[in-house]
Amino acid sequence: MPHKNYIPKHKSDMGAIRILFTLPIEKVREDVPQLLECIQDLHWDIAHEIINYFAPHINKIARELKYILNTNDSIWAYNAIILVSKSTEKLDPDLFTAIKRIAEHPTTMELEDEVEHLAKIVLANKSLCN
Numbered sequence: 001m002p003h004k005n006y007i008p009k010h011k012s013d014m015g016a017i018r019i020l021f022t023l024p025i026e027k028v029r030e031d032v033p034q035l036l037e038c039i040q041d042l043h044w045d046i047a048h049e050i051i052n053y054f055a056p057h058i059n060k061i062a063r064e065l066k067y068i069l070n071t072n073d074s075i076w077a078y079n080a081i082i083l084v085s086k087s088t089e090k091l092d093p094d095l096f097t098a099i100k101r102i103a104e105h106p107t108t109m110e111l112e113d114e115v116e117h118l119a120k121i122v123l124a125n126k127s128l129c130n
Contacts (some may be wrong), residue, residue, distance in 0.1 A: 007031055011044035017053075025057045032064045039079045047079070055086040062092035069098040074109040077102065081118045084128070091128050099123060 006020040006028060020028065020035075028035065038050045054061055068080040081099065084091070091099070099119045106116035123129050 004031060007034055008038055008046045011038075011041070011046060013046060014049070017046055017049045020053055021049075025054075025060055029060075032061050033067075036061070036064055036068065036080070039083060040073070040076045042079055042082075051079075051083045051086060054083055056088070058084055058087040058095065059089050059092040062095040065095055066098045069095075069102060072107075072109065074107070074113040074115050077110065078113055078115045078118060081115065081122055085118070085122050085125070088127065090130070096123075096129060 006016055006023055008016040032054075035050055036054075038044065039047045041047060058065065065080050065084065069077050071077065081102075084095070084099065099122055102110055103116050103119035103123050106119075110116050
């Protein structure tokens with residue numbers, strides 16, 4: 001299968017990011033999980049750009065975000081919540097529930113990495129959670 005030119009090949013692949021920004025979310029739908037892997041480390045050049053691309057579409061990628069929030073990777077979950085925090089959409093109910101679980105019943109790692117603190121900030125945002 002040929003490489004899709006909007007999927008970064010490495011952590012500094014800004015050419016792929018430029019192409020990604022020309023595409024509607026519907027065109028990249030099947031590749032959302034792979035693209036969200038790029039936000040595992042916010043030190044990567046492409047991570048913030050991926051967040052900016054998906055921020056207007058959090059409810060369209062709610063299933064994938066819930067998956068991240070339910071992994072044991074608390075840093076990835078933290079970064080996914082940063083993505084959610086940049087949205088202006090009211091949260092999908094299941095996504096809201098996943099963030100609420102972190103805020104109210106965090107794991108040890110979520111506490112250590114302060115994921116629950118960020119989750120509480122998102123829950124306090126009335127435009128996202130009212």
